[in-house]
Amino acid sequence: MTTGPILVADIGGTNTRLGLAGANGIHKGTSHRYRNSDYTSFYSLVGAYLRQQKVEKCHKACLAVAAPVEDDAITLTNRDWHIDKSSACAVTGATEIRFLNDFEALGFAIGRLSGGQVSHVAGPKTATSQNGTRMVLGAGTGFNAAAMTLDADAQPVVHAAECGHMTLPVETPNELLLRDHLARNRGRASVERALSGQGVLEIYQWVCSHTGVAPQNFTTQEIIQQAIEQRDETCEHTAKMLVRLLARVAGDLVLAFLPVGGLYLSGGVTRACKSLISSDLFWDEFTAKGRQSNLLRSVPVYLMTDDHAALEGCLAAMMMTGSHLSSSGLRGHCQNSITSKAAGF
């Protein structure tokens, strides 16, 4: 009695992507992106989506969230949305639901993406070890990473992380001043205080105040675009600091996870920086690891260009058998007694 599609969702800090799938893939034309700020809760967003898709009941659901995944409920790190499995089951009608960290979902997507969804951006074209560890990392609303290894049955195992909260690695007096600016009223500056959409704005503000330039009302994407087109020196200065820090953090995480099978970059901020990541600016800093530089030079760097890549990972995770579930993504079975009404919307 398996009725209804599988709901796959990637719930970021700013946008949510939703899709409907069967065992063979995501159904064409069902993947859509929504701005979280247009909805009061995830439940109202997914309810509207399912009505629009004319779906009364999903079979299962896999929700990738920009937050640590624990037990039966999650609260988004960068938005005050709370999602619990019972309510999510109620609104979707699913009898089984799974939470994943959003980068865990991207980890499951590695190796399942087609040529049009991934682009080579730096380093060697192919990995020396095709079955070696692979890793995805990147900056969007926040920053994170996930390593993907293959088990004895060649099934993917994805290792969730909270890399965005690691210490921002600064190396120069200027970078320390930026770090102090980012740490103001927060006690510390984590990686994602710089490597995120909000981070780009704050780096820009700091560069302006540091150089005595009046800040303009640019968005994150505009700052990066102005820099790429070399139309604004302050934006260029901002993007240089951003890409240098991104490359340093990426290099550090390569040393931690040894993704000899390849490094995959993801996230809206990272994608906006594509041409800068393909430049020496990124590569020189990425490989500047002293005696381990050759290790870094051996890692091919790809960019996940498809904004919906995590949905593929959700489906892959949902189709896996019990013994291959990774540690953090616990399956939850819904109680039949919970109805939409009980879920409070």
Place this chain on the structure above:
Amino acid sequence: MTTGPILVADIGGTNTRLGLAGANGIHKGTSHRYRNSDYTSFYSLVGAYLRQQKVEKCHKACLAVAAPVEDDAITLTNRDWHIDKSSACAVTGATEIRFLNDFEALGFAIGRLSGGQVSHVAGPKTATSQNGTRMVLGAGTGFNAAAMTLDADAQPVVHAAECGHMTLPVETPNELLLRDHLARNRGRASVERALSGQGVLEIYQWVCSHTGVAPQNFTTQEIIQQAIEQRDETCEHTAKMLVRLLARVAGDLVLAFLPVGGLYLSGGVTRACKSLISSDLFWDEFTAKGRQSNLLRSVPVYLMTDDHAALEGCLAAMMMTGSHLSSSGLRGHCQNSITSKAAGF
């Protein structure tokens, strides 16, 4: 035709520990530690050991080395010793040999150590998730870490790393000055430039020059001991910087690997700091991760007190079946044609 014992070895930058084992464990009284500087090569060291133990031929050998493990040969990162599998087979007589990174071996040792080999030093006494990821990290001649996960058959999978080469995470003007001191003539300061035996000496030299104190001819262990006994202010200042950086790096790596099953500290420098690691100095910095502080507070922190712990890990790795070998530790079968003479000693 399985004759002879299994040779297990932990080849560090300063010392090498050797032992002889059977399927049931390391034979009593066979574990010994040797100073590398007393020998011209690993081959001469192990040759002397086997003669002393009256062993003509080993069955298999597992060598844990303080270096990245690649293919059939390794060169120690912090000593100019080169070890290749053919020569190691020749000198030991083993028909099968395995290289592991030394922290990979410590990863395999997690969960196999008895009460007398591990001591609780900080955080909750037990982990909330007994089957969750566990991690070992620490400072000795160098610094490194390794995460250990359980596969679908509850067999350990150890993930090798090169964390000692990550960027040293500094946060204050004083720490940046120390970083510049450590980076002099090297271009950069990695984690192990501070968190290592040599690192302690260099932090001490920097504190002396920074405070205008004439440096004394202390060893690493003496500096830490003077600090613990509060007998020398400069040593106390040095140890504080050391433990704060160790705690920050440990906290960062917890965010990267999420070892909800427990964090195990290892290494001679780390062990010497035991009482400081049990103090607020370590815990306050370890848990200072903003919105993720509660995650850090949930991780029990243990110290591997047994200097020979890696040997247990070598034996565990050697006893595993083929399908459970981790990616980096490739087995190598010896060619019969290679003799001791051909190995060049």
